[in-house]
Amino acid sequence: MDEMDAAMALVEKWRSQSRKGFLDLCALSLLASRDESYGLDMMEALAQAGLEVSEGTLYPLLARMTREGSLSPSWTTPETGHPRKYYRLSPTGQLVLAAMREEFDRNVAALRRIEGGTR
Amino acid sequence: MTAREYLEALRSALASMEPGERDDFVKEMESHIDELKERHPEKGEEELVDALTPPDALAAELTDGKGRGDRQEAGGRERGHDGSGARHARGSRAEGLSGLGVRLRDALETLGHKLEGLDLDLDLNLDLGPLGPKEGDRYGEGEIEKVFPADGLDAIRLEAFSAEVRVLPSSTAEARFVARGERGAVNFAFEQESGELAIIERSAGRHAADEIRLELPGNLVRARVVTRSGDIALEGIACELELKTASGDVEARSCPGALSIETISGDVDAQEVGTLAVRTASGDVSASGVSGSAAARSASGDIELERVGGDAAGESASGSVGIDTCAGRAAARAISGDVSVSGVGGRVTVGASSGSVELDSSRGFSGAEISTVSGNVYVELPADVDAELAWSTVSGGITIEGAHGKRGSLALGAGGEGLVIKTASGDIGVDW
Numbered sequence: 001m002d003e004m005d006a007a008m009a010l011v012e013k014w015r016s017q018s019r020k021g022f023l024d025l026c027a028l029s030l031l032a033s034r035d036e037s038y039g040l041d042m043m044e045a046l047a048q049a050g051l052e053v054s055e056g057t058l059y060p061l062l063a064r065m066t067r068e069g070s071l072s073p074s075w076t077t078p079e080t081g082h083p084r085k086y087y088r089l090s091p092t093g094q095l096v097l098a099a100m101r102e103e104f105d106r107n108v109a110a111l112r113r114i115e116g117g118t119r
Numbered sequence: 120m121t122a123r124e125y126l127e128a129l130r131s132a133l134a135s136m137e138p139g140e141r142d143d144f145v146k147e148m149e150s151h152i153d154e155l156k157e158r159h160p161e162k163g164e165e166e167l168v169d170a171l172t173p174p175d176a177l178a179a180e181l182t183d184g185k186g187r188g189d190r191q192e193a194g195g196r197e198r199g200h201d202g203s204g205a206r207h208a209r210g211s212r213a214e215g216l217s218g219l220g221v222r223l224r225d226a227l228e229t230l231g232h233k234l235e236g237l238d239l240d241l242d243l244n245l246d247l248g249p250l251g252p253k254e255g256d257r258y259g260e261g262e263i264e265k266v267f268p269a270d271g272l273d274a275i276r277l278e279a280f281s282a283e284v285r286v287l288p289s290s291t292a293e294a295r296f297v298a299r300g301e302r303g304a305v306n307f308a309f310e311q312e313s314g315e316l317a318i319i320e321r322s323a324g325r326h327a328a329d330e331i332r333l334e335l336p337g338n339l340v341r342a343r344v345v346t347r348s349g350d351i352a353l354e355g356i357a358c359e360l361e362l363k364t365a366s367g368d369v370e371a372r373s374c375p376g377a378l379s380i381e382t383i384s385g386d387v388d389a390q391e392v393g394t395l396a397v398r399t400a401s402g403d404v405s406a407s408g409v410s411g412s413a414a415a416r417s418a419s420g421d422i423e424l425e426r427v428g429g430d431a432a433g434e435s436a437s438g439s440v441g442i443d444t445c446a447g448r449a450a451a452r453a454i455s456g457d458v459s460v461s462g463v464g465g466r467v468t469v470g471a472s473s474g475s476v477e478l479d480s481s482r483g484f485s486g487a488e489i490s491t492v493s494g495n496v497y498v499e500l501p502a503d504v505d506a507e508l509a510w511s512t513v514s515g516g517i518t519i520e521g522a523h524g525k526r527g528s529l530a531l532g533a534g535g536e537g538l539v540i541k542t543a544s545g546d547i548g549v550d551w
Contacts, residue, residue, distance in 0.1 A: 056172025
């Protein structure tokens with residue numbers, strides 16, 4: 001049981017470290033794939049894809065990426081219902097996504113090679 | 120908490136933020152809550168709001184991100200320098216406790232491999248030396264058969280490559296070994312020393328046997344079978360059994376002795392056995408009818424233990440763990456897999472990380488302790504239960520009749536055995 005305890009603690013630690021940057025990539029990819037979206041809609045789309053993200057993680061992430069210039073938000077107020085804040089990729093965000101995507105693919109390919117080499 | 124209270128708490132938690140930005144963020148969370156109310160008309164506002172990340176944690180996450188962003192953008196700009204460290208730490212903690220819902224299956228696969236390396240010392244001992252004929256080898260023209268008197272024979276050890284191995288009781292007072300190769304001669308060495316008979320396959324590949332049949336006499340104390348990829352099937356063997364295989368599956372039926380099984384990727388299926396101890400890296404384990412204790416560990420396989428007379432223990436890193444009907448105590452551990460436990464006579468201990476936990480104690484309850492990080496927990500107790508219930512969660516929801524708050528305790532009936540449930544962000548539900 002000791003190894004399991006240690007493994008569980010390590011995985012949780014690793015998970016919270018590794019997912020931040022990964023979520024940036026996922027949020028950008030999501031917005032690229034659907035042109036524009038708002039918070040709850042993004043949470044659901046991410047959850048459907050298998051990434052459960054709380055609002056406590058997503059909204060601060062969106063706020064940061066807006067501040068950094070990757071996202072362009074705009075408020076819409078429909079005739080009925082409540083206002084919504086829609087996000088779309090800014091031109092900077094599109095460049096950032098392309099570069100992140102390439103970097104990520106490179107890393108995955110490297111991991112595959114490393115695993116293949118030790119077999 | 121109502122939406123208004125939540126938004127006000129959030130606003131004051133964001134006091135240090137630039138006012139325009141703060142107003143915008145609070146408005147966005149208001150829109151989020153409105154959207155939730157619209158989509159879940161069946162739920163009350165407070166229920167929806169209580170499920171949200173607490174304002175403090177949300178603010179910590181937000182200012183944490185901002186702190187980092189500013190440092191990146193403006194290098195030496197002095198902004199909350201002494202305070203930002205504290206905020207950072209707070210943000211990380213909030214992340215650790217409430218933001219653990221992300222499932223990265225691949226990562227757990229990697230963990231599985233790690234466990235495989237660290238933990239599962241399978242000692243398969245398949246390095247059988249240089250291949251080729253040796254003194255004492257015995258070739259058969261595609262088939263070899265040998266008979267050994269049972270007298271003085273305590274143990275048999277069989278090591279083979281890819282053959283399907285069947286182990287059965289012998290109808291005579293002899294041990295009988297038959298190996299067949301469909302592609303030509305097979306090559307085995309037989310060594311007998313002080314009560315132990317070793318049968319060792321010498322040729323892999325073209326000269327490897329395809330089928331092995333081993334008949335064991337009733338007086339045998341111990342048998343050990345090792346294969347590389349061949350399946351191992353046993354039926355009606357009473358002696359102590361030790362089975363190891365890299366990728367073969369193991370199937371044991373009606374073996375009332377002690378079974379110890381190790382595989383790397385092979386699955387294990389045991390029915391009506393004495394005691395059972397299984398370790399596997401990625402194989403699934405299914406056991407039904409274990410008269411003594413049953414323990415199974417897997418890095419990524421699923422584990423199912425049914426009808427266990429003694430204690431039952433199941434552990435899997437990324438697979439699921441199920442224990443159904445166990446007379447003794449039950450212990451289950453999983454990291455990302457789900458855990459399901461029912462019909463346990465003794466005490467229950469369950470630990471999970473992101474997997475959910477279901478404990479059905481409706482037929483009897485003798486105490487349980489359950490902890491998860493983000494997994495939900497559901498427990499069913501007998502209607503007339505006497506128990507002492509204690510729960511605590513950081514951000515999960517509580518569905519317990521008569522329970523108030525994220526942390527508390529409650530005596531059911533006359534009180535008695537403890538049911539202790541702890542989660543970080545998982546929901547907790549108890550029915551009786």
